Amino acid sequence: MCGIVGAIAERDVTHILLEGLKRLEYRGYDSAGMAVVSSTSGIERIRSLGKVKELENLLNDENFTGSTGIAHTRWATHGKPSEQNAHPHVCNERVALVHNGTIENHEQLRANQENQFKFTSETDTEVIVHQVCSYLDSGKSLFEAVLAASKDLVGAYALGVVSRDNPDILLAACYGSPLVIGVGVGEYFIASDISALIPVTQQYIVLEDGDIAEITRQSLQIIDKDGKTVDRPIKISELSVESIGRGKYKHYMLKEIYEQPSSISQTLEGRIHNNLLIEETFGINAAEIFDKVKNVQIIACGTSYHAGLIAKYWFESIAGIRCNVEVASEFRYRDPVVIEDSLIVTISQSGETSDTIAALNEAKRLGFGKSLAVCNVPESSLVRNSDLVLMTRAGPEIGVASTKAFTTQLVALMQLVLVIGRRYKVTDSIESEILGHLKSLPRVLEEVLKLDSEIEALAEDFNDKHHALFLGRGSQYPVAMEGALKLKEISYIHAEAYPAGELKHGPLALVDESMPVIAVAPNNELMGKLKTNLHEVKARGGVLYVFADESMLIESEDNMKVIPIIAVHNSIAPIVYTVPLQLLSYYVARLKGTDIDQPRNLAKSVTVE
Ligand code: G6P
Numbered sequence: 001m002c003g004i005v006g007a008i009a010e011r012d013v014t015h016i017l018l019e020g021l022k023r024l025e026y027r028g029y030d031s032a033g034m035a036v037v038s039s040t041s042g043i044e045r046i047r048s049l050g051k052v053k054e055l056e057n058l059l060n061d062e063n064f065t066g067s068t069g070i071a072h073t074r075w076a077t078h079g080k081p082s083e084q085n086a087h088p089h090v091c092n093e094r095v096a097l098v099h100n101g102t103i104e105n106h107e108q109l110r111a112n113q114e115n116q117f118k119f120t121s122e123t124d125t126e127v128i129v130h131q132v133c134s135y136l137d138s139g140k141s142l143f144e145a146v147l148a149a150s151k152d153l154v155g156a157y158a159l160g161v162v163s164r165d166n167p168d169i170l171l172a173a174c175y176g177s178p179l180v181i182g183v184g185v186g187e188y189f190i191a192s193d194i195s196a197l198i199p200v201t202q203q204y205i206v207l208e209d210g211d212i213a214e215i216t217r218q219s220l221q222i223i224d225k226d227g228k229t230v231d232r233p234i235k236i237s238e239l240s241v242e243s244i245g246r247g248k249y250k251h252y253m254l255k256e257i258y259e260q261p262s263s264i265s266q267t268l269e270g271r272i273h274n275n276l277l278i279e280e281t282f283g284i285n286a287a288e289i290f291d292k293v294k295n296v297q298i299i300a301c302g303t304s305y306h307a308g309l310i311a312k313y314w315f316e317s318i319a320g321i322r323c324n325v326e327v328a329s330e331f332r333y334r335d336p337v338v339i340e341d342s343l344i345v346t347i348s349q350s351g352e353t354s355d356t357i358a359a360l361n362e363a364k365r366l367g368f369g370k371s372l373a374v375c376n377v378p379e380s381s382l383v384r385n386s387d388l389v390l391m392t393r394a395g396p397e398i399g400v401a402s403t404k405a406f407t408t409q410l411v412a413l414m415q416l417v418l419v420i421g422r423r424y425k426v427t428d429s430i431e432s433e434i435l436g437h438l439k440s441l442p443r444v445l446e447e448v449l450k451l452d453s454e455i456e457a458l459a460e461d462f463n464d465k466h467h468a469l470f471l472g473r474g475s476q477y478p479v480a481m482e483g484a485l486k487l488k489e490i491s492y493i494h495a496e497a498y499p500a501g502e503l504k505h506g507p508l509a510l511v512d513e514s515m516p517v518i519a520v521a522p523n524n525e526l527m528g529k530l531k532t533n534l535h536e537v538k539a540r541g542g543v544l545y546v547f548a549d550e551s552m553l554i555e556s557e558d559n560m561k562v563i564p565i566i567a568v569h570n571s572i573a574p575i576v577y578t579v580p581l582q583l584l585s586y587y588v589a590r591l592k593g594t595d596i597d598q599p600r601n602l603a604k605s606v607t608v609e
Contacts, residue, residue: 027605475574
């Protein structure tokens with residue numbers, strides 16, 4: 001999704017802006033742009049379709065410099081990817097503006113503005129810059145103009161604004177789309193995500209919905225939605241330049257796959273005492289909230305939704321409490337029957353997914369009950385809007401295709417299952433046994449990662465394939481779904497997942513030698529039935545790839561390759577079997593030469609509806 005960077009300093013900021021944009025590339029984008037302002041040259045702007053590298057070439061060619069500026073990576077929502085639609089948008093060479101979010105009343109505003117201003121793009125953003133301009137024309141200051149314009153907007157926005165007449169001011173505003181201010185010495189920065197600013201500062205302020213900030217080199221004034229001057233706390237980011245680098249790995253995705261043992265250790269760190277979970281780590285009032293919970297309502301999108309589907313199996317079978325899971329974009333627009341005293345559990349890597357935030361608000365409004373966010377970003381909107389928080393502590397995830405965020409979500413969710421389950425079926429001995437299995441995960445996953453070269457070789461079989469089928473049963477069905485999602489996201493091979501029992505109700509018709517079938521087969525009570533399903537595939541000439549518990553001693557044979565997986569307890573099997581599927585997708589995509597970390601058309605954090 002779109003990314004914003006801005007800076008005001010004594011020095012040239014163009015390379016800071018460029019570096020910031022590169023750090024936001026992971027969010028997904030199709031074009032980029034930058035504007036600087038000075039008292040001598042007014043507003044200057046460069047924009048390019050495609051990668052930030054193209055913008056960098058322009059920057060070098062044009063000797064483009066300035067000490068106040070804004071920059072943007074755009075992910076098209078209104079209007080196709082093009083240079084004309086790229087931000088910053090400019091009005092009458094007087095104001096330049098970058099915007100994240102979507103403006104719902106842009107058509108109406110455009111209709112009002114068309115007599116007065118010439119439109120040069122198809123974006124919803126352009127109405128904002130014209131609105132600011134028209135207020136400037138009426139004699140308002142830049143601050144007043146941005147404030148007045150923001151009141152005319154319906155929708156979500158994070159804005160960075162500069163003006164020809166005030167080259168020593170950078171304006172920032174946000175509502176429903178995150179924006180932070182980086183604090184330097186005699187300089188300030190803005191960004192949609194603190195990771196963009198890490199090379200220049202680790203100190204930052206999170207703007208709240210409705211805030212507008214007027215920033216000069218030496219001063220910062222923030223006005224909240226009620227017009228009051230407010231002091232927002234300065235925070236220190238724990239991110240380091242190293243933690244958001246690619247290290248020795250060819251892609252972030254591979255680095256993040258390999259980080260899973262240590263990320264999972266972090267998820268468990270400090271939460272267990274005497275082989276039992278410390279309930280207070282879920283929040284000071286967690287026990288009181290958990291005591292009332294009669295139902296769990298999970299809401300999430302994408303990979304996080306798959307984590308929720310697995311958690312449903314756990315909540316019902318291990319904890320003995322009812323659990324519903326729903327894709328956030330569906331939940332927010334239907335009329336669900338309200339189950340009071342539910343715990344609304346949102347799952348999100350970024351904590352900024354617009355549908356998940358809206359669905360949470362809707363569930364609260366309907367009266368489902370208290371909320372808990374399972375999230376990877378401490379300062380995110382979701383975290384701020386939830387009663388309880390369970391951080392996954394995966395560390396920054398840059399690859400668009402989620403890997404370590406997913407497995408750490410599962411580890412966090414299992415902890416939640418156990419503490420809520422204490423009020424139902426979970427005894428101390430069940431809890432400590434499952435915690436023992438969770439604690440074994442870093443070691444187990446190190447073993448699974450040793451399959452790397454075997455899976456890389458296996459990937460060759462998929463290079464010429466156009467479709468693939470993933471099968472699983474029970475809590476391994478969502479693992480199959482996640483495997484299929486990974487393959488389609490980064491290799492662009494069409495992949496579907498089915499619960500193996502559904503095979504003969506349709507997908508079997510597709511099975512032939514050109515349709516690889518991948519099955520995840522841990523050693524559980526459903527194994528006998530899964531074996532029957534695998535025979536059904538073989539009998540139709542299908543080629544099988546089976547990731548199977550090594551203790552079952554299943555041998556490879558004609559048209560069936562078996563990849564033995566270290567034997568583990570059923571409770572952690574979904575986490576363990578996810579990893580080889582991640583590696584498979586990664587290596588298939590690598591053979592296909594796709595843009596693995598930034599797959600086409602996708603965004604890391606979907607901050608628009
Ligand atoms: C996008 C990403 C996915 C992610 C989903 C939900 O589609 O590409 O990797 O699973 O959003 O994101 P969240 O941050 O809420 O987990």
